[in-house]
Amino acid sequence: MMWNAIKTSLHTALSESEFGLWIKPLECRRQEGQVLELAGPDRFFCAWVEDRYLDLIRHKAQELGQIGEVRLKVAEHRPLPFESDKTGQLRIPGTACAPRLRSLHPAFTFEQFMVGESNLLARSACKALATGDSTFGNCLFMNSTTGLGKSHLTQAVVHQVLQSAPSTRLHYLTAQQFSAEMVKNIRTNSMEQFSKKYVNNCDMLLVEDVHTLTGKNKTQEELNTILDYLIKSGRRVILTSAVDPRKLAGIDDDFRSRMTSGLVTGIESPDHETRARIIRHKMRQHGLAADENLVGYIAENLRGDIRRMESAVIGIKAKSCLCKTPPDLAMVREVIFGLIGAVVEITGESIRDLIGCQFRVSVEDLQSRSRKRAVTFPRQVAMYLTRKYTDKSLADIGNMYNRDHSTVLHAIKTITRDMSQQTSVREQVELLCTKIKK
Structure with missing residues (x-):
């Protein structure tokens, strides 16, 4: 049967898990002339295969010849043949x-x-x-x-x-x-x-x-x-x-x-690099060119919930199809705005202002040479959070507080250590992170 030959070819092109999950369940419903009709178990399954694998199936079919068109439909529901064990409990054939x-x-x-x-x-x-x-x-x-x-x-x-x-x-x-x-x-x-x-x-x-x-x-x-x-x-x-x-x-x-x-x-919120890889992967899944400028913009403005990244990519694809133009920065901004409203950029200055407000210390105090705990701790937290949420270098962060890069590095190590050892420090920093994200 031609479908068996196509499956063999697909097996070599896909990973074992992809083949077993998406190709193996497909059945050949009929073959008439150059038309091959396949059936999947349900509508969701068929939609997924059509979106991601149907073009590959058609390509493999055309390579083998005889088949010019491949169609995909939902199979008619058929009850699974259950067997019964000695306790009377139903079981699927081949399983315990x-x-x-x-x-x-x-x-x-x-x-x-x-x-x-x-x-x-x-x-x-x-x-x-x-x-x-x-x-x-x-x-x-x-x-x-x-x-x-x-x-x-x-x-x-x-x-x-x-x-x-x-x-x-x-x-x-x-x-x-x-x-x-x-x-x-x-x-x-x-x-x-x-x-x-x-x-x-x-x-x-x-x-x-x-x-x-x-x-x-x-x-x-x-x-x-x-x-x-x-x-x-x-x-x-x-x-x-x-x-x-x-x-x-x-x-x-x-x-x-x-x-x-x-x-x-x-499981923590993914960092910028991981968010970028997630977005890049989802854009390719949806047939969109993973332009690095667009990927970077989405990764910078969508933090936390990965479902929002999926929603953004779907929205970008829909907008692109509707306008019949490839995605650009203006289109991506419009979609992001629809998801989260106006984008507020997180900057070193905004973090410094937040820290000053939360700990009731002035910017002048944070930039001073004071070594009082009431000043040094907020300063170290501010340096840690600026490194976490912005692209500023250690030297740039140091300049914001009239310090050199080695002082910033020491602050980051100190806060990281204290968060792992002191619950109060960890909870304070987590609360500040939540406020920054909002």
């Missing part, structure tokens, strides 16, 4: 137990995740857990604000496990889904069956948004018992939260201790 999964985003894979200093540890730990590597232990707690990649990494683990070890008894759900399922089993007097599913029939448990369990003492108690068994028996566990575990209110101390008994890591 049908996994408990919430819906997966097909693009949330390790290959599509942009790695930077802000997420390197989280990504490495997830990759290790997905492949059964115990380097980082068997329990991971990830926390970050929204839109920084917790769900992407968690689903990347699921994709990897389903691809490399499909017989793994894996359960992936949100804390709210866990709570709702537990309530349902309490009402039907089937809590023993519920507990067995997560204790006896689980090799890997992934629970997102555990911060939503605030005040739900019974659910915390049940999940705590399950985690205790899984972790002690060497099963793999991944938990995510939008709140730092130390700041989780309404959470039982024993439950908090159990959740954080393994590796705890936060």
